[in-house]
Amino acid sequence: EPEVTQTPSHQVTQMGQEVILRCVPISNHLYFYWYRQILGQKVEFLVSFYNNEISEKSEIFDDQFSVERPDGSNFTLKIRSTKLEDSAMYFCASTQDRLTDTQYFGPGTRLTVL
Amino acid sequence: SQQGEEDPQALSIQEGENATMNCSYKTSINNLQWYRQNSGRGLVHLILIRSNEREKHSGRLRVTLDTSKKSSSLLITASRAADTASYFCATLRGSTLGRLYFGRGTQLTVWP
Numbered sequence: 001e002p003e004v005t006q007t008p009s010h011q012v013t014q015m016g017q018e019v020i021l022r023c024v025p026i027s028n029h030l031y032f033y034w035y036r037q038i039l040g041q042k043v044e045f046l047v048s049f050y051n052n053e054i055s056e057k058s059e060i061f062d063d064q065f066s067v068e069r070p071d072g073s074n075f076t077l078k079i080r081s082t083k084l085e086d087s088a089m090y091f092c093a094s095t096q097d098r099l100t101d102t103q104y105f106g107p108g109t110r111l112t113v114l
Numbered sequence: 115s116q117q118g119e120e121d122p123q124a125l126s127i128q129e130g131e132n133a134t135m136n137c138s139y140k141t142s143i144n145n146l147q148w149y150r151q152n153s154g155r156g157l158v159h160l161i162l163i164r165s166n167e168r169e170k171h172s173g174r175l176r177v178t179l180d181t182s183k184k185s186s187s188l189l190i191t192a193s194r195a196a197d198t199a200s201y202f203c204a205t206l207r208g209s210t211l212g213r214l215y216f217g218r219g220t221q222l223t224v225w226p
Contacts, residue, residue: 033212033213035214035216041218042202042216042217042218042219043157043202043204043214043216048211048213050211055212056211056212056213058213089154091156091157093214095212098211098212099206099212100145100164101162102147102159102162103147103159103204103214104159105149105156105157105158106156107155107156108156108157110154
């Protein structure tokens with residue numbers, strides 16, 4: 001069964017460093033998402049992406065964040081200058097139809113900012 | 115802002131018993147999805163129920179949706195120790211661009 005994959009599974013970085021989290025969505029899906037979950041808290045939406053542009057972003061997704069689909073398979077989340085409070089599990093998700101279909105989530109990348 | 119809210123926050127049962135978790139939300143929805151998360155791991159999709167559906171089954175899972183009460187329930191029958199996990203509901207609003215709103219989840223513990 002097709003699945004969303006994410007790399008790395010765990011990333012440790014120093015405050016102020018840039019990180020890039022990578023995702024490979026399911027191949028025939030058209031809508032892509034990033035969510036995050038701070039330890040012990042609920043999953044929060046960051047951004048949605050369709051047709052090579054951002055379709056919606058939350059208040060969390062400020063200028064430090066950017067997303068890109070550099071080729072036909074990868075979907076990346078970049079954090080330019082990490083802060084301690086960016087430490088969280090980051091999930092990528094994809095779906096074929098944003099209104100009717102399931103969003104399938106990847107296994108997540110645990111980001112630790114020291 | 116609209117958010118799913120699950121109750122109970124924690125549920126502890128014996129193997130073989132049924133587990134019922136509830137979810138409430140505040141605005142109209144397009145669909146509601148239930149996910150499972152093992153400790154520190156990814157989100158596994160369990161079941162999706164659309165706003166025009168009232169009940170759905172998948173194996174040992176039964177989901178109901180009451181749009182008049184803005185609530186949903188997830189029933190796991192004949193629970194197993196392997197069902198121990200956190201369970202989240204996530205709602206998709208009618209006017210959304212696909213953003214899911216998650217609740218805080220129910221931590222289910224099934225004792226062997």
